[in-house]
Amino acid sequence: MKFTRFAQAAACIIVLTASNAGDAAVFSRFVSALPDARAEFEYAYRLSSGNTEMSGSGSVIFQGDAFVMKGDGLEVYCDGTDRWTVDRNAREAVAELFDRDNMDIFSNPALMAVNADGFFTAVSESSVSSNGKDIVRTVLAPKSNTGRVSSAFLDFSVGDGIPVPVGAHLTMEDGSVLDISISGFECMPAGDISFFSFDAGSLGEDFVVTDLR
Numbered sequence: 375m376k377f378t379r380f381a382q383a384a385a386c387i388i389v390l391t392a393s394n395a396g397d398a399a400v401f402s403r404f405v406s407a408l409p410d411a412r413a414e415f416e417y418a419y420r421l422s423s424g425n426t427e428m429s430g431s432g433s434v435i436f437q438g439d440a441f442v443m444k445g446d447g448l449e450v451y452c453d454g455t456d457r458w459t460v461d462r463n464a465r466e467a468v469a470e471l472f473d474r475d476n477m478d479i480f481s482n483p484a485l486m487a488v489n490a491d492g493f494f495t496a497v498s499e500s501s502v503s504s505n506g507k508d509i510v511r512t513v514l515a516p517k518s519n520t521g522r523v524s525s526a527f528l529d530f531s532v533g534d535g536i537p538v539p540v541g542a543h544l545t546m547e548d549g550s551v552l553d554i555s556i557s558g559f560e561c562m563p564a565g566d567i568s569f570f571s572f573d574a575g576s577l578g579e580d581f582v583v584t585d586l587r
Contacts, residue, residue, distance in 0.1 A: 398496040400530050401512040404537040407561055412437040415539070415559040417445075423550035439472065440570035451572035456587065458572040467577055469585045493517055494526065504529060509540060522546045536561055 418431040432445020439454035449460040457472045494514040502511045514526040526544045530537040538559050544552040577583065 398499045398512045400510045400537045401496045407536045411561045412564050413561050416557050417554050419554045421552045437564050440567055453571040465581050467583045471587045
């Protein structure tokens with residue numbers, strides 16, 4: 375579950391809200407489009423750690439501090455106030471208060487999305503070829519409170535409109551590597567925040583609910 379949650383967190387890199395884009399002009403264009411938008415995308419990841427490899431996939435919908443993430447059996451709902459993590463296979467659910475100012479990058483998979491400027495600074499961009507396609511790669515410098523992430527970059531497909539994120543790469547201090555491919559990215563006008571609220575009444579009576587609020 376830890377790897378799954380971290381992969382979900384890393385997938386959310388593509389909706390960074392960094393305040394300092396450095397020399398990253400494409401990244402700046404992308405970030406400037408997010409405050410008044412709702413973003414959604416699908417992702418697939420591969421985590422390589424020593425002789426162990428894990429892979430999976432999921433989807434993310436994001437708007438400001440609110441998000442819904444689903445992948446590998448976990449569902450995470452946050453409306454900016456409450457955060458619910460639901461495991462339907464295990465019939466378990468956990469409710470927590472969402473605290474933007476006191477967040478742990480490894481316990482809260484939304485961190486890289488909602489508070490990226492607290493963990494990363496975009497420092498440079500360059501044109502590269504990946505899988506036969508020309509992309510723009512933004513290098514992200516982890517800040518001291520990022521913890522186990524030693525380096526990261528984010529890839530964009532660039533056209534006339536909003537730059538479209540297509541992949542991300544993270545290297546951890548222990549040598550583990552997390553690669554993420556991104557598809558179906560779409561930005562649309564922000565909608566009613568109630569979309570992101572979780573209906574606890576929808577859980578069956580057999581669910582074990584832990585309320586930490």
